[in-house]
Amino acid sequence: MGDITLVESPVFDSRINTTREVLQMRHILVMNAKGGCGKSTIATNLAAYCADEGYITALADFDQQQTSLDWLSLRPEDRPPITGIRGFEDGLRHVPRNADYLIIDAPARSHGKEIDELVRRAETIIIPVLPSPIDMAATTRFANELRETKKIQNKKAKIGLVANRVRENTKIYGELSEYLDDMKNMKPVAVLREAQNYNRAFGRGIGIHELPEYMAWQDWNRWEPLLDWIWSKRSQP
Numbered sequence: 001m002g003d004i005t006l007v008e009s010p011v012f013d014s015r016i017n018t019t020r021e022v023l024q025m026r027h028i029l030v031m032n033a034k035g036g037c038g039k040s041t042i043a044t045n046l047a048a049y050c051a052d053e054g055y056i057t058a059l060a061d062f063d064q065q066q067t068s069l070d071w072l073s074l075r076p077e078d079r080p081p082i083t084g085i086r087g088f089e090d091g092l093r094h095v096p097r098n099a100d101y102l103i104i105d106a107p108a109r110s111h112g113k114e115i116d117e118l119v120r121r122a123e124t125i126i127i128p129v130l131p132s133p134i135d136m137a138a139t140t141r142f143a144n145e146l147r148e149t150k151k152i153q154n155k156k157a158k159i160g161l162v163a164n165r166v167r168e169n170t171k172i173y174g175e176l177s178e179y180l181d182d183m184k185n186m187k188p189v190a191v192l193r194e195a196q197n198y199n200r201a202f203g204r205g206i207g208i209h210e211l212p213e214y215m216a217w218q219d220w221n222r223w224e225p226l227l228d229w230i231w232s233k234r235s236q237p
């Protein structure tokens, strides 16, 4: 039998039990002009997941509050590394060229040109929305601004909506579901529950997928549709 030559960098995805190769860097922007809806929570958890899967991962923080970079500074050395990028200072200049995944954490209160600038950099956009009338109203205004951008008008990005901090079987969750279903050009892709695990993980510089299974399996299940969407063509133009 001849020698077996290993091909460089196919990544084994234990979740779907197949091999995936990233041919081009993926740029995933987590954004909503509304503050406190979970942008940094989703960005950091997604970055941790990509790194755990063996991908070269960068996390760009465009928020002066530096929440994502604060989280990264807590990341234990024995966890798969993530490159932190100070996006709010010098954009994406320092993103490693060989990165497979770039996750971008956007600041709250982005409007007009600022939205344009961020959206220009991504082909996949995640919008977290909380089950609250204030958040839904703010998200409507943000979504209208987003639809005005060239990138969205030219259908060069896909937008996924994530219901966050949900308590199921509540009236407001029912209203949020209907609201998300009615959003034009945007697809509801996941429902994440309100859970202490997010605070637990954040304080340790890890993602919820790096918490023990007995503690976090319910949240892993809620993430599954979001991850499926991200790995699929549905999240790419």
Ligand SMILES: Nc1ncnc2c1ncn2[C@@H]1O[C@H](COP(=O)(O)OP(=O)(O)OP(=O)(O)O)[C@@H](O)[C@H]1O
Pocket: 034, 035, 036, 037, 038, 039, 040, 041, 042, 063, 065, 067, 106, 107, 108, 164, 165, 166, 192, 193, 194, 195, 196, 198, 199, 202
């Ligand atoms: N699913 C969740 N369950 C419990 N707490 C959550 C969840 N998602 C976010 N949080 C908490 O809500 C708060 C706001 O979340 P986060 O900082 O991710 O929002 P943000 O949109 O990035 O805020 P900002 O607009 O200020 O940047 C944090 O304290 C975070 O731990």
Ligand SMILES: [Mg+2]
Pocket: 039, 040, 041, 063, 067, 105, 106, 107
């Ligand atoms: Mg934030």
